Amino acid sequence: MANQPISEPAQKFGERVRARRHELGLSQEQLADKAGLHWTFVGQVERGRRNISLHNLLKLATGLEIDPAELVRGLRRPTG
Amino acid sequence: MANQPISEPAQKFGERVRARRHELGLSQEQLADKAGLHWTFVGQVERGRRNISLHNLLKLATGLEIDPAELVRGLRRPTG
Numbered sequence: 001m002a003n004q005p006i007s008e009p010a011q012k013f014g015e016r017v018r019a020r021r022h023e024l025g026l027s028q029e030q031l032a033d034k035a036g037l038h039w040t041f042v043g044q045v046e047r048g049r050r051n052i053s054l055h056n057l058l059k060l061a062t063g064l065e066i067d068p069a070e071l072v073r074g075l076r077r078p079t080g
Numbered sequence: 081m082a083n084q085p086i087s088e089p090a091q092k093f094g095e096r097v098r099a100r101r102h103e104l105g106l107s108q109e110q111l112a113d114k115a116g117l118h119w120t121f122v123g124q125v126e127r128g129r130r131n132i133s134l135h136n137l138l139k140l141a142t143g144l145e146i147d148p149a150e151l152v153r154g155l156r157r158p159t160g
Contacts, residue, residue, distance in 0.1 A: 007135065009134060009135070009138055010134060010135075013134060036157075051133045051134050051135050052133065052134050053131045053132065053133055053134075054089060054090060054093060054131050054132050054133075054137065054152070054155075055087065055089070055090075055131050055157060055158055057134065057152065058089055058152075058155055058156065058157035058158075059157045061157075062156070062157050067153060067154060068152040068153070068154075068155055069149035069150070069152055069153035069154070070149070071152075072134070072137065072138075072148040072149055072151075072152060073147055073148070073149035074147060074148075074149070075134075075138055075148055076138060076142070077116075077135060077138035077139045077141075077142050078135055078138070
C-alpha cells in the first residue's frame, strides 16, 4: 500500500518526529524550513515512508531542537 | 578525495562504530556477518564514507550490541 509505513522502526521514528513537532507547535512546513528539508519529505518521514539518512536525521533533530539520540533510542531493525 | 569522510558527523559516526567493534574484538567481516551487512560497507562506514540509512544504522547497532542512540548522540548536521 502506498501509505503504509515501510517498516516498524520507520513508523516509530515518524511518530516521534510528529509528536515532537506538535510539542513545538510547528506545522510540517515550519519544521521543514527550520530543518532545511522539503515539507513533503517531512510528511513522508512522519508517515514512516522513508528510510531516512544520517544527514537528514541530524537536520530533523536540529529543527526539532533535540539530540538525534532521542529519535532512534530503542528502535530495532526491521524483521524479515 | 576518495578516502576523505563525506562529513564530520559521518566521520564521528564511523569512529564510534570502529571503537565499539574493537571493544567487542570483532573484525569488520565478523561485524558485517552479525549485522547482516557487507564487510566493504562496514569499512566505508568506519571511514566516514557513507551517509548511512536508518535501517542500516539499526542493523549496525544490533551487530554492535548497543542502543542505536549511542551511535548518533550529540552529532551535529553537516555544515555548508
